[in-house]
Amino acid sequence: MKSMRLAGLMRKEAYEIIRDPSSIAIAFLLPLVLLLIFGYGVSLDAHHIAVAEVVDHPTHLTASFLGELNRSQWFRPTLYPDTASAQRALMKGHVSAILWLRSDFTRRAYRRGEAPIQLSVNGVDANQARIIENYVQGAWQVWQQQEATREDKPLASPVVLDARVWFNPALRSRDYLIPGLIAIIMTLIGALLTALVVAREWERGTMEGIMVTPVTRTEILLGKLLPYFVIGMGGMALSTLMAVFLFDVPLRGSLWVLFGSAALFLLTALGMGLMISVVARSQFVAAMVAIVTTFLPAFILSGFLFDIRSMPRIIQFLTHIVAARYFVAILQSTFLAGDIPSLILRNCLGMGALCAIFLGLAFARFHKRLD
Amino acid sequence: MRAILQRIAALTKKELLALLRDAASRAVLIGPPIIQLVVFGYAATFDLKNIPFVVYNQDAGVSSRDLIARFTGSPNFHLLHAVHSQKEIAAAINTESALLAIDIGPDFTRRIERGQSAHMQLILDGRDSNTAAMASGYAQTIVRNFNQNWIAKHGGTPSSTVLMERAWFNPNLESRWFIVPGICGILTLLVSMLTTGLSVAREREMGTFDQLLVTPLRPTEILLGKALPGFIVGTLEGSLIILVAVFWFHVPFNGSILALYFGLFCFLLSTVGIGLMISSLAVTQQQGLLGVFLFMVPAIVLSGFATPIANMPIAVQYITLLDPLRYFLIILRSCFLQGAEGSLLWPQYLPLIAIGLVSMTIAGQLFRRRLN
Numbered sequence: 001m002k003s004m005r006l007a008g009l010m011r012k013e014a015y016e017i018i019r020d021p022s023s024i025a026i027a028f029l030l031p032l033v034l035l036l037i038f039g040y041g042v043s044l045d046a047h048h049i050a051v052a053e054v055v056d057h058p059t060h061l062t063a064s065f066l067g068e069l070n071r072s073q074w075f076r077p078t079l080y081p082d083t084a085s086a087q088r089a090l091m092k093g094h095v096s097a098i099l100w101l102r103s104d105f106t107r108r109a110y111r112r113g114e115a116p117i118q119l120s121v122n123g124v125d126a127n128q129a130r131i132i133e134n135y136v137q138g139a140w141q142v143w144q145q146q147e148a149t150r151e152d153k154p155l156a157s158p159v160v161l162d163a164r165v166w167f168n169p170a171l172r173s174r175d176y177l178i179p180g181l182i183a184i185i186m187t188l189i190g191a192l193l194t195a196l197v198v199a200r201e202w203e204r205g206t207m208e209g210i211m212v213t214p215v216t217r218t219e220i221l222l223g224k225l226l227p228y229f230v231i232g233m234g235g236m237a238l239s240t241l242m243a244v245f246l247f248d249v250p251l252r253g254s255l256w257v258l259f260g261s262a263a264l265f266l267l268t269a270l271g272m273g274l275m276i277s278v279v280a281r282s283q284f285v286a287a288m289v290a291i292v293t294t295f296l297p298a299f300i301l302s303g304f305l306f307d308i309r310s311m312p313r314i315i316q317f318l319t320h321i322v323a324a325r326y327f328v329a330i331l332q333s334t335f336l337a338g339d340i341p342s343l344i345l346r347n348c349l350g351m352g353a354l355c356a357i358f359l360g361l362a363f364a365r366f367h368k369r370l371d
Numbered sequence: 372m373r374a375i376l377q378r379i380a381a382l383t384k385k386e387l388l389a390l391l392r393d394a395a396s397r398a399v400l401i402g403p404p405i406i407q408l409v410v411f412g413y414a415a416t417f418d419l420k421n422i423p424f425v426v427y428n429q430d431a432g433v434s435s436r437d438l439i440a441r442f443t444g445s446p447n448f449h450l451l452h453a454v455h456s457q458k459e460i461a462a463a464i465n466t467e468s469a470l471l472a473i474d475i476g477p478d479f480t481r482r483i484e485r486g487q488s489a490h491m492q493l494i495l496d497g498r499d500s501n502t503a504a505m506a507s508g509y510a511q512t513i514v515r516n517f518n519q520n521w522i523a524k525h526g527g528t529p530s531s532t533v534l535m536e537r538a539w540f541n542p543n544l545e546s547r548w549f550i551v552p553g554i555c556g557i558l559t560l561l562v563s564m565l566t567t568g569l570s571v572a573r574e575r576e577m578g579t580f581d582q583l584l585v586t587p588l589r590p591t592e593i594l595l596g597k598a599l600p601g602f603i604v605g606t607l608e609g610s611l612i613i614l615v616a617v618f619w620f621h622v623p624f625n626g627s628i629l630a631l632y633f634g635l636f637c638f639l640l641s642t643v644g645i646g647l648m649i650s651s652l653a654v655t656q657q658q659g660l661l662g663v664f665l666f667m668v669p670a671i672v673l674s675g676f677a678t679p680i681a682n683m684p685i686a687v688q689y690i691t692l693l694d695p696l697r698y699f700l701i702i703l704r705s706c707f708l709q710g711a712e713g714s715l716l717w718p719q720y721l722p723l724i725a726i727g728l729v730s731m732t733i734a735g736q737l738f739r740r741r742l743n
Contacts, residue, residue: 020655
């Protein structure tokens with residue numbers, strides 16, 4: 001390998017980048033736009049959930065219960081005169097849940113006990129429905145405690161559960177979604193930057209021109225890889241800055257770990273793009289493969305949104321070929337928990353193995369001959 | 372008129388051939404969407420099963436053992452092992468081998484038997500806060516049942532109120548019923564982007580688009596010829612995907628098929644229009660690919676596929692009004708789960724038709740501009 005030849009190839013690739021500014025756009029515009037939209041748009045924290053409240057017979061007791069419920073910022077209550085109108089509102093999607101206190105609520109609560117509070121949630125979005133149920137349960141328990149203290153009748157609760165959430169006590173979903181998003185965005189950058197570069201040269205016939213020169217195939221592939229690596233790391237730096245300063249995600253681990261693992265991940269993502277490009281040979285097919293194999297697998301199988309541990313065994317096994325999976329784990333941990341050596345090492349090994357496979361395949365399938 | 376139809380048919384046929392003749396592009400177009408539906412359908416769930424946890428039990432009594440047995444007996448939880456110090460808890464959580472840890476103090480059973488409240492500490496890994504909140508909810512339910520059971524057995528005042536929960540349209544709150552129709556929408560979007568997003572850009576780069584422009588075909592006819600393959604492939608693959616959702620994943624289909632197919636048509640109108648718009652704006656395929664991602668990724672993220680639109684800030688909620696997938700997901704979920712009739716869905720159909728007409732017009736204008 002001659003460093004002068006490699007430098008020449010890299011300079012040529014740099015000119016290509018400058019001539020068609022879409023590469024620069026991929027590295028900087030893409031993270032900017034996507035992080036802004038995602039950062040503000042993606043949240044699993046429900047606030048101001050529209051709830052229909054139906055009270056058949058309002059009393060002090062119903063007022064105190066609804067008061068506790070409505071005091072929280074979670075609900076945006078609307079009073080409906082009867083259950084039929086509330087049900088229509090649920091059907092139309094105007095409200096997500098109905099809370100119904102029947103006419104005998106107060107009487108039963110004071111006499112026999114166990115007066116029903118009926119909560120109907122729209123179960124179409126099951127996750128959201130569970131969150132609503134959890135919120136109502138929490139408010140109901142707080143209210144019971146208050147009622148018990150007010151009436152001086154200690155509430156019998158043998159076991160009290162104290163839940164403590166480490167790393168993210170306020171349960172801000174943004175704090176874990178944004179580090180995950182960086183992994184998704186880096187996947188896109190990596191694949192988009194290199195998916196077409198080799199196929200393009202085959203299609204235009206310029207690859208034949210390169211082949212008659214003395215450069216080796218390692219030099220050709222490295223010349224393709226390194227300029228995009230530099231651009232990609234720029235995108236990573238931009239994403240990190242936005243996460244920390246714009247979205248206030250705490251960064252508890254070290255920058256060394258963050259950028260070290262990012263470099264390895266970027267190499268893996270670029271390697272995957274390069275492999276697609278080498279194998280596909282036509283830009284059209286390479287682009288299609290890139291669209292199909294990058295975003296959706298990273299979005300759904302990386303653990304960014306859906307917990308990998310809850311997936312069926314065989315799918316869990318499949319997630320190991322998604323490079324973003326390892327990077328998401330490192331990012332979430334490095335941002336929220338700090339440097340945890342065994343976790344970092346485990347995931348870096350996984351990424352390293354995939355990186356070797358992708359680059360190895362790209363190298364093996366890239367022949368310096370015309371056929 | 373006949374000549375026009377013939378010309379459009381010829382161009383459609385040529386486009387379909389360009390897509391399907393090449394074995395590699397044919398394979399990419401047909402295989403992955405179906406495989407992805409099956410894989411993602413299983414993978415994408417918010418329901419927690421087998422949450423790995425560790426227990427640090429310093430109590431030797433019956434009650435703590437009873438309570439822990441309720442956790443190990445639940446399908447939601449999976450006991451990894453018992454630990455013997457706070458430090459081991461930290462290690463298990465930090466390395467992500469356990470999602471939660473239960474910490475029970477030495478006087479747990481004694482306090483309960485004396486009629487006092489005993490505390491059970493739950494330590495959750497908050498790195499994935501949604502999972503943590505869900506797991507905490509499951510644990511709350513187990514503890515509440517334990518308490519009710521204990522009071523029923525040992526006496527004490529039952530609580531004056533009970534909370535009765537019922538979920539409409541999805542009684543067991545299976546998140547798969549919510550997610551799989553969403554994946555149907557995403558994959559239909561993917562297929563229509565694959566068929567249209569690069570079609571003009573590719574001809575531009577190869578120089579064959581100029582040849583197309585000197586044929587007797589009018590810009591509108593070129594537009595239709597380029598759009599029809601998207602409709603044909605999109606409808607066929609969309610149908611296949613919906614069949615898999617119904618017969619493989621057993622997502623209940625309660626609505627009208629007609630309402631669903633009209634929705635699919637409106638959705639394809641808008642996505643094919645946007646695909647052609649991206650494709651005719653791009654000069655190279657690299658730019659076309661960038662355009663496809665710059666549209667597709669936000670379209671999926673902002674569609675309400677996994678994170679509800681209602682949680683977004685108001686300004687972003689307005690942006691989602693431009694997202695065709697947003698409307699199609701509502702149509703899909705209404706048809707699958709709510710059993711909606713078509714008449715209720717006009718607020719979804721109309722914006723899709725509007726987006727389709729506007730983007731088709733712009734794409735046509737972009738062709739025309741090249742003519743002059």
